[in-house]
Amino acid sequence: VIVLKNRLKELRAAHGLTQADLADKVLVSRKTINTVENGVFVPSTTLALKLATALGCAVEDLFYLGAETG
């Protein structure tokens, strides 16, 4: 099964941001960032674009399709 995966955690850490910092930048709750990072919640295109802009990368660098594991 192909699922949406992301590199949010590593890119966020590379920018020295906490989940709360990133949440404040894109105006969502910390819980939302946490659930996106863990792959529990699939963000809308709008939020994906906002996250990519906040981390200075392209959406494709942040989100990619991969096989489900576990």
Added chain:
Amino acid sequence: VPELSLNAKVVRMERERWRLLAAYTLTWFAWQAVQFEPVHALPVLRDFSPRTLNLGSLAVWCATVVWLFSFMVRVRRDKTLRGVLNDELNRANRQRAFMYGYWAVVIGLGVSIDVTVLWHVDAFALVRTLLMIAVSVPLATYLWFDRSPGR
């Protein structure tokens, strides 16, 4: 008093919203439950008259409604805070909770039809039960989703 960061404000308001909705759900459920005669026979409620139970539970529920309005007014004052509190995860949780409520009512209706075929049931009690399900299930599931982001 130091100004709280947006995240700290959001966390505080999220906690308050959870407590508020939990209180609202419980008090509303209790108010409806005391309308049923068998509930009056419970040992803790036996000493109170049905009228006292009804008015008492209604008063407690009204207090949570006042709390709800005060919370809404405070949230409305800050547009950014309102946006973060109602972000897309929250909206998705709300939508899913409504779906759970919808199916709970559909199942409740199905069961009611079978029950009324087999036994004589007071129509008013049946409608009240369905109303209890319709209000409590979405609220309770929303509270559950809100507390378990890693579900």
